[in-house]
Amino acid sequence: MPAASEAIEPIGQPQPCWLARTPARRLGDPADIAAAAVWLASEDARFVHGTTLDVDGGALHTYAA
Numbered sequence: 667m668p669a670a671s672e673a674i675e676p677i678g679q680p681q682p683c684w685l686a687r688t689p690a691r692r693l694g695d696p697a698d699i700a701a702a703a704v705w706l707a708s709e710d711a712r713f714v715h716g717t718t719l720d721v722d723g724g725a726l727h728t729y730a731a
Contacts, residue, residue, distance in 0.1 A: 690723030698723075 685691055702721045705711055720726045 687728050688723050688725045689728060690725075692723065694721060694723055 685693075699721055702719055706714065706719065
């Protein structure tokens with residue numbers, strides 16, 4: 667399995683094989699991270715404690731399997 671940095675072409679385009687194995691079928695963007703941060707800071711996340719929130723389009727789950 668290549669490291670995430672190896673899955674990105676020098677021009678910033680993801681390799682098709684990486685996107686095909688990622689459930690979201692796209693790279694994340696800053697808005698994805700911002701949405702997670704806003705949710706964590708909201709009352710909706712008031713019962714979330716001591717966990718890791720992976721904002722990766724499902725890539726970690728796919729590659730860990």
